Amino acid sequence: MKNFNKKQICVAIFAALGLAASAQAQVSDNVVRIGVLTDMSGAYSDLAGTGSVVATNLAVEDFKAKNKVSWAIEVVSADHQNKGDISSNKAREWFDRDKVDVVTDLVTTSTALAVMKVAKEKNKIALISGAASTRITNEDCNDVTVHWTYDTYAVANGTAKAVVKQGGKSWYFLTADYAFGQSLEKDATDVVNANGGKVLGAVRHPFPGSDFSSFLLKAQSSGAQVIGLANAGTDTTNSIKQAAEFGITPKQSLAGLLMFITDIHSLGLATTQTMYLTEAFYWDRNEETRAWSKRFFDKQRKMPTMVQAGVYSATLHYLNAVKAANSDDTQKVMAMMKKTPVNDFFAKNGVIREDGRMVHDMYLMQVKKPDESKYPWDYYNVRQTIPAAEAFQPLAASKCSLVKK
């Protein structure tokens, strides 16, 4: 201590204080808090749920491994029970009391729309991965929300186009009777019509259901070549299972408009073989996706879905933007996120558009036959990469008020 004189010590202390103060000014309370609001207990808890929390933690881990930052990162999570009111209350509590900076996942359209509004009101960020409706980037868009992984347009576009091109010209829809199902049916109908196919009709089933045989029989008597399943989760898996039981497949074919790898896992390849589906991510697509998915698998004992991979990608991009902007101020971070292309195993040169849509390549998959599958979770053949420019609704067609026309 003798080597230091008083003056030097004073300078050092002031310098240290100054540094700390400046760091605090940049990132509020010196902690970036990420809230994973997801379905922990309901029908979608397998495709998001704790897996989304695992994905978020992996993103934090990877960010910390590459970057030295003075601020801490905390991850909190909660169950939104797929209900709009519960999710908006939780988001409000997080933003007001717990100083959460960003909310991720949001598995259903109802929860996503509710939390987007709260985020806008509190000037915080919402990164949506699980929800599907195109309303998020159209009628209900705002400047603090990014829709990351997929939407009804993207999945309907990929699958319906492919099936029509394979000769499935006449369609009949089996639709879950709520906002998401109707949105999916509408988007798919547009694609079928645009590609020279014809829609013969639709039957709306209550959500959630367990017995679909009656609806399937209606679809069968329509004589359509393709029965489009505009539903999700256990509704879809039950429809597929029962279609096989009633001998509807393989005479008529099924097109699952929104399916996840967990659905295929649950149904088995014997029932789902040769079905087409569109996804934003497949774990076994290349070295990079495999490497990450193995890490995920070690923690979760299941391969990741596109929703979980999307949560990782969104979280990592957000953290990088906070570092680059040297701030957790919502506008600065959003500007940085939109300015920087998204580059990770999930997306290459992904871009966040002004309507909040993150556009990236989508993949048309075909489910393997049982004898083609060589190891666990070996389920898909990637049939086509749908380039980002074609995969999503064109910006010109967007109804978002933020899009300058």
Add this chain to the structure above:
Amino acid sequence: MTEIFGIPIQALMGQLVLGLVNGSFYAMLSLGLAVIFGMLNIINFAHGAMYMAGAFFAWMGLTYWGIGYWWALILVPLAVGVVGIVIERTMLRWLYQLDHLYGLLLTFGLALMIEGVFRYYYGASGLPYSIPEELTGAINLGFMFLPKYRAWVVVVSLVVCLATWFVIEKTKLGAYLRAATENPRLTQAFGVNVPLMVMLTYGFGVALAGLGGVLAAPAYAVSPLMGSNLIIVVFAVVVIGGMGSIMGSILTGLSLGVVEGLTKVFYAEASNTVVFVVMVIVLMIRPAGLFGKEK
């Protein structure tokens, strides 16, 4: 083609048959509930969870120990019944003297816990269970292809339901049971072991739910949520049939399945509300239910 109200008669017949299939599940589950309510005065909210457990036990038996469907039909209801007996012995028996609400709360809590445990270990998206080979394929009824398995479900359910009704209403054992419900103290005074009977009744009631679960496993996905999706409708069936009425719950279960099937033809969107509409109408006209006796 002949049509009724613009609906081809073939489609109508098809939906009627399917309604009967669903009705068999309703009948078997509501029968279990009715037996338990009639004998124990407990509103067993854990019934859906027991049905789900039945399906899971069947799946676990096949996956872990290679126990096939036919053995599962016998073993799983026994296993579920034992679980029920444990619940009755350790928890429910303390509640018989209290208000219905306590039993309802306890069983509701149990249902949530059982569901939670299965969801934690097996996830929510469901597990595959295939139809036994002997019952694959379909029967051509002329107006539709009825999968053999569905026909089998109707047959099993009818046999089990009628046998239960017969035992309770027409045999000496059933007479004891009914006497024990009417006046437990007096029945015990005659040397009948009432607590034992109550315990076995609860075990039998939930075993019926377990059997329902085994029957459902090949037809629907084996999922932790399958019970809670069904249980509300089944409660409505019990209320419509008249709380505690054995024949009432069987007939109501089957006929509501048919009503639901018909609704699916004419206005599919209303098919999961129609049961409750019927419930409101029945309660307005006959508050004790169609087959219930006013006390």
